[in-house]
Amino acid sequence: MPPRLRPSSLPSTSNVIPQSFSSSPLLPFLLPSHHIYTVISSSSSSSRNFSTSKPAYRRARGFEKTPGTRNGFIEWMAKYAPRYNVPNPTNNVPVYMTYQPRALPSKKVERAPGMSRKKAKLDSIDWDTAKEKSTLSPFPGNKSFKAHPVISTEFREQIDLRIKAGRSVRRVSAELNCELERIAAVVRLKAIENKWIEQGRPLCTEMQTRVHAMMPVTHYTTFPQHESITDLRIHPATNNQLFLSVPESMAFNRKDASDAFGILPADVRMPHSELIEVERMKQAGVEVHEMIRIETERENREAEELKEKRERIEKRLKAGKVVETERFRFRLRPATAGAVGHRYGVPAEDRKRGVNKIPTRVL
């Protein structure tokens, strides 16, 4: 058989990293996004005079190796996977999936004479911003999902200490810039943690530290900026347009708008609405002592209200006749038959085979 020109001896068309970038720390960004067809086997593809095609049984359909599938995966695991598997990132900078989403900027770039277009475009990329973006977005295709930092273990301690010192959840939340719910949750979790330590149950400290080392973390500082605490939930009633004729001479403020929609105004619905009053006092130039006095008064008033509310609930619960059995505590209240309870004779599906009734709440 005469020597044939084999595709392996042709110049490789595979994606090759430019030599100048090979040592760059930005290598992951410069890599092409898809390596399905990357086959680099220059060393093995030597020109031989004899046939190197596979024997017939190898060429059978079952053995055919396509670059995109299994072989491509094995190659990727050998070449690129170590770059992505970083269990101990340096300086706690998380390593997420990165690839350059767009090859080069599509718009025209001004360039100096003698400079290639490609070089100019490469230079025009703001690599710092690109890296910044990719450090916080685990999915490079989705720009709108960003990994938000979690609070560190020390931060949790600080929250717990402040609550134990008798401060209200609302106040700690405003001080440390954490959502109200988060503060409450941290306190609950911390209580369980302390119980475990008391009981002598082991805690997974190693796992906690290693997991936190892999993700963005907000560390405790004097004025931590963890998240926005005044996020106003968009009310579903405001999703629909509402046409309202208003005289031009009349001021139409937030209060009027909420009345038109039939909801509470944003000043009330916003979490930490008390901060608006504080800001108002600041802008009016009220002295600090006075502001502190007013705030303390408000806090005391709120605490009293909460206490009263709890007492009322307790009183209501105790109002009916209580019958205690081994298993249940029945609270009996007077009721009229027919007005309450289920109608008899309505079949319930939940006892059927294959139909399970998932609880809607667990208390």
Place this chain on the structure above:
Amino acid sequence: MARTKIFALKRPYPRQSWNKHAVYNLYRYRQPGTANRTFYQQKFRAKQETRRFHGEYLTERKWNSMFRHTLRGVVSMDPAVMARDDGSSVVSGRGSGTDEPPRRLIGTQEPEDEELSGLRNPRIPFAQMTFAPLERRLDTAVYRALFASSVRQARMMCLHGKVMVNGIKVPHAGYMLNPGDMFSVDPLLVMSAIGEQGRSSFKKLSTQAKVDLQKAIEEGQSKTKSSTYLKASNKKVLAGNADAEVDTDTFTAAGVKPTEEATEGTESTEAASTKATKAETQPEEETSSGKKKFHLPSDWRTYLPKHPRWKIYDEWKPKRFMNLFAFVPRYLEVNHHICHAVYLRHPVARAGSAEVPNPFNHDTMQLAYNWYLRRR
């Protein structure tokens, strides 16, 4: 029945898993194209792609009943601005605010850079919240809290009754969490689920080692009922002081007889080996007589002399590629010390970011959302 083969290499789909195949598929994943396709085709393709990622084990009927066309969003308010302004300036004049430049000037101003304007006032990506109802599911929440390495694994944990909600076992993967619900998984299970795989399998152990192990397990189980609890008398180990000295008593659970106990590690291993040679004949008789059936517990490795149970707590290593998925969404508060987490509120979208993690861009999600709007 949900399909079992989910990591195909020929046609890559992104899946919610840390599996190496899933990572490879995610790496080379391309968003579905829309060129030369009808609107129906675009929507159908987008729906296919997104559903393969979000709850692929759920039937379409189940998901359709969970879908809601209302999407949650929040707006960040500035108290200083609200104190200064009662909001009337926004609608003053003809109803669109006084700050707007006159119409005739709009064309003359230089058009703003697209990226810059996007950074300055980013839109709320509502379409990304299409699959937000699935985030309420217990199995998804367990995966998001980094207690499992895939949603399927999290689902299995739920169904096996390993997940507690507010201290009560909830064996329903489809339980919809309410704001304020606290869920938890056994730490040993979590550490094995998101940790490095153990090296040796039970089958590879020698016969003698198996016998020793069986004895150790039986002994350990008779002493302590639960595998998680350690005796209060053993000053051990705990959190915060991983370097604390380990009492020799704890090794009793690890297969070394108390009489042969030794403080140093080398001696203890020697003792174990001598014991192994001595008691060669006796345990075989016991097993052959077959008094009761022996069940290998899932945490049998912790009973090996070389892998005492405290070691798992102190020498845990993350699973491969865990760093690519190491993030906790804002609607959860997780404590890995005790493997408890709290579902704070429902996920929301805010200007520039949404809280539902997925690899799809806004266009794809918008198409998928439109698909599910169809019959509503």
